[in-house]
Amino acid sequence: xxxxxxxxxxxxxxxxxxxxxxxxxxxxxxxxxxxxxxxxxxxxxxxxxxxxxxxxxxxxxxxxxxxxxxxxxxxxxxxxxxxxxxxxxxxxxxxxxxxxxxxxxxxxxxxxxxxxxxxxxxxxxxxxxxxxxxxxxxxxxxxxxxxxxxxxxxxxxxxxxxxxxxxxxxxxxxxxxxxxxxxxxxxxxxxxxxxxxxxxxxxxxxxxxxxxxxxxxxxxxxxxxxxxxxxxxxxxxxxxxxxxxxxxxxxxxxxxxxxxxxxxxxxxxxxxxxxxxxxxxxxxxxxxxxxxxxxxxxxxxxxxxxxxxxxxxxxxxxxxxxxxxxxxxxxxxxxxxxxxxxxxxxxxxxxxxxxxxxxxxxxxxxxxxxxxxxxxxxxxxxxxxxxxxxxxxxxxxxxxxxxxxxxxxxxxxxxxxxxxxxxxxxxxxxxxxxxxxxxxxxxxxxxxxxxxxxxxxxxxxxxxxxxxxxxxxxxxxxxxxxxxxxxxxxxxxxxxxxxxxxxxxxxxxxxxxxxxxxxxxxxxxxxxxxxxxxxxxxxxxxxxxxxxxxxxxxxxxxxxxxxxxxxxxxxxxxxx
Ligand code: ARG
Numbered sequence: 157x158x159x160x161x162x163x164x165x166x167x168x169x170x171x172x173x174x175x176x177x178x179x180x181x182x183x184x185x186x187x188x189x190x191x192x193x194x195x196x197x198x199x200x201x202x203x204x205x206x207x208x209x210x211x212x213x214x215x216x217x218x219x220x221x222x223x224x225x226x227x228x229x230x231x232x233x234x235x236x237x238x239x240x241x242x243x244x245x246x247x248x249x250x251x252x253x254x255x256x257x258x259x260x261x262x263x264x265x266x267x268x269x270x271x272x273x274x275x276x277x278x279x280x281x282x283x284x285x286x287x288x289x290x291x292x293x294x295x296x297x298x299x300x301x302x303x304x305x306x307x308x309x310x311x312x313x314x315x316x317x318x319x320x321x322x323x324x325x326x327x328x329x330x331x332x333x334x335x336x337x338x339x340x341x342x343x344x345x346x347x348x349x350x351x352x353x354x355x356x357x358x359x360x361x362x363x364x365x366x367x368x369x370x371x372x373x374x375x376x377x378x379x380x381x382x383x384x385x386x387x388x389x390x391x392x393x394x395x396x397x398x399x400x401x402x403x404x405x406x407x408x409x410x411x412x413x414x415x416x417x418x419x420x421x422x423x424x425x426x427x428x429x430x431x432x433x434x435x436x437x438x439x440x441x442x443x444x445x446x447x448x449x450x451x452x453x454x455x456x457x458x459x460x461x462x463x464x465x466x467x468x469x470x471x472x473x474x475x476x477x478x479x480x481x482x483x484x485x486x487x488x489x490x491x492x493x494x495x496x497x498x499x500x501x502x503x504x505x506x507x508x509x510x511x512x513x514x515x516x517x518x519x520x521x522x523x524x525x526x527x528x529x530x531x532x533x534x535x536x537x538x539x540x541x542x543x544x545x546x547x548x549x550x551x552x553x554x555x556x557x558x559x560x561x562x563x564x565x566x567x568x569x570x571x572x573x574x575x576x577x578x579x580x581x582x583x584x585x586x587x588x589x590x591x592x593x594x595x596x597x598x599x600x601x602x603x604x605x606x607x608x609x610x611x612x613x614x615x616x617x618x619x620x621x622x623x624x625x626x627x628x629x630x631x632x633x634x635x636x637x638x639x640x641x642x643x644x645x646x647x648x649x650x651x652x653x654x655x656x657x658x659x660x661x662x663x664x665x666x667x668x669x670x671x672x673x674x675x676x677x678x679x680x681x682x683x684x685x686x687x688x689x690x691x692x693x694x695x696x697x698x699x700x701x702x703x704x705x706x707x708x709x710x711x712x713x714x715x716x717x718x719x720x721x722x723x724x725x726x727x728x729x730x731x732x
Contacts, residue, residue, distance in 0.1 A: 157257045157265070157660060160245060161188055163230050164199055168241075171224045177209055194651075197235075197242030204239055214239035247645040254657045255636055258712035266660050266719050271312030275483050278304050278314060280491035281410070284321030285397045285417075286330060286351035289404055291541040291595065292493075295523045298584045300491035301410045301725045302672040303521065309723055310667055315483055320417025322394050323471065326355065328376025331389050332368060333358040347396035373463075380422065380465075400544075407547050407577060408725065421474040425466050428474040432459065435510055447506050457502040472503050480514055487517050489670070494522040494590070521670045524592035551576035553601055554609070561603075563732060574727040575609050576601075581726050582608025586676040606680045611717060612728060614683035617690065618714040619730040625696055625707055632700075633707035641705045648692045649709055652685040656709075656716045663723065672724055679720040686713045 165185040172179050182205055189200045203214040203221065210217055218236035225234040225243065233244040257265040280300020283289050300316075308314045333354035334343075342350045362368040379386040398415070405411070432438050438445045443462035449455065459470050479488055490500060500520035508515035528541065554576035558568060583600040586607075587593040603609045622630055632639060644653055655678070662678035665671075689695075695706045718728040 158253045167228050171221050198245045199243045201241040251641050251644050254653050255708050258656050258715050259708050262715035268310040271310045274312050274486035276307050276312045276314045276487045277479050277483050277485045278489040279317045279319045282319040285394050288540045289401050289543050296491045298581045305723045306667050316412045317414045318412040323418035325376050327390055328372035329358045331375045332372045348400050404543050418471045421471045424474040476507050489519050491521045523589040526595050529596045550580045571729050571732050574729045578726040579608040585672040588673050611679050611683045614686055615717040615728045616732045618710050629704045632704040648689040652689045655682045655685045656712050659716050
């Protein structure tokens with residue numbers, strides 16, 4: 157779509173040149189504002205900064221610029237109010253441009269090309285093997301997926317990596333526990349829960365019998381050395397756990413390009429350690445090796461333990477180096493909770509100290525914690541709230557709500573799934589990611605709030621309007637040919653058109669800030685704008701041209717909502 161900011165800054169730059177103002181120290185594009193009140197125009201340009209250069213009152217400068225811009229056909233009207241130049245976009249050109257894009261190129265009108273030829277790696281979800289995939293993991297999983305979709309939409313080649321926690325001394329413990337108290341059938345029936353119970357049992361027993369810890373250490377060493385039996389058990393635990401994780405990924409329709417977890421880097425660590433050593437970054441400290449980060453106000457990073465074994469950060473150093481070599485990324489993103497702020501600050505600093513300028517391209521996309529309202533989430537499986545149960549409950553409750561509302565639907569199960577799961581994803585993304593938030597079922601599934609179901613419902617309403625309309629008129633609305641759309645230049649129609657136009661900007665902002673909530677908020681605004689339009693205007697009337705024009709806006713809106721939701725990993729059912 158037309159980028160008005162670019163057009164306006166060109167026009168203003170031309171005027172300034174005519175006025176012989178040196179534009180060296182002023183960035184016109186950055187100075188352009190969007191007035192909060194539409195009555196003050198679509199865009200505004202404040203002239204205070206020019207006063208010194210021109211030795212004139214800012215009001216007078218604004219008046220002169222306004223006068224000169226008057227002739228540009230981008231604008232319908234340009235006027236000055238005090239020191240501001242207020243610009244009103246020529247409506248018909250704007251209407252034509254938005255409809256042409258959002259109706260004729262409906263499927264990809266928000267697509268961008270800025271990322272062409274650039275690779276982004278995104279590390280997200282990354283649960284730990286044999287540990288529950290619980291409500292706490294929901295954030296990294298859905299935020300990561302949304303950021304993947306948003307960047308892909310901008311043309312980047314985005315590589316999704318599930319950095320599974322599949323390595324470490326805990327696997328020695330689990331193997332010991334399985335050998336002592338384990339049972340194959342139990343693991344196969346309920347892998348995570350069963351493995352977790354072994355792990356817990358191990359800790360209980362090890363308190364009484366410290367021998368067990370030694371045994372676990374030895375077992376882990378065997379695993380590291382590639383002993384067949386240990387490796388087979390570990391592989392089996394990993395496979396069974398992944399099966400369970402995949403149930404959740406299937407429900408969310410999330411895929412990964414790589415499942416290279418921590419274990420993948422075990423043979424890459426010696427080289428990374430050597431490099432740290434060679435570059436003089438390792439220090440001995442109480443039998444461990446550390447990187448001293450005091451100079452940067454950070455705790456030292458322990459790189460190897462006294463028994464020589466590696467740590468989480470050691471694996472992450474090897475991982476970062478590997479990803480640069482393998483993918484030559486433009487950016488390397490890590491979607492991980494704020495609890496690991498220090499870990500990533502240390503990691504990126506170490507990479508920088510190793511002399512890699514690309515350390516600046518590594519980004520920790522952190523997020524706050526989810527807590528639960530008392531009693532809202534109960535689970536059959538005990539104290540931990542499993543993500544799978546949350547998603548199932550969302551689908552069941554949605555089905556109840558749909559049945560209760562009595563909206564007839566053919567594929568009620570499919571719709572309940574798309575709406576229920578969509579509701580959980582939307583709720584997750586709608587919160588500013590940095591903030592902690594409370595998961596509350598009543599808010600998640602509210603069809604009238606600023607929620608996923610509300611937005612989806614609005615989309616379905618737009619679809620049903622199109623279905624009810626005369627076929628020939630719909631054809632005309634879809635083709636736009638010979639259609640007089642000038643009536644869309646007023647009131648709620650024009651407001652809605654502007655919201656559809658601004659979706660592209662919202663997507664761009666969401667990408668720049670790694671903040672999908674910019675998109676959820678904007679889609680809610682589009683839905684609200686549509687419902688205002690729907691309530692204020694008679695859309696299907698006797699007047700064929702008027703109906704077609706309004707329907708073209710309905711189609712544009714429907715496409716905007718569907719596109720926006722798709723970038724968040726949410727479906728847009730046509731009926732509900
Ligand atoms: N498995 C870790 C956890 O659950 C997250 C891993 C994040 N990625 C990374 N490269 N450190 O806390």
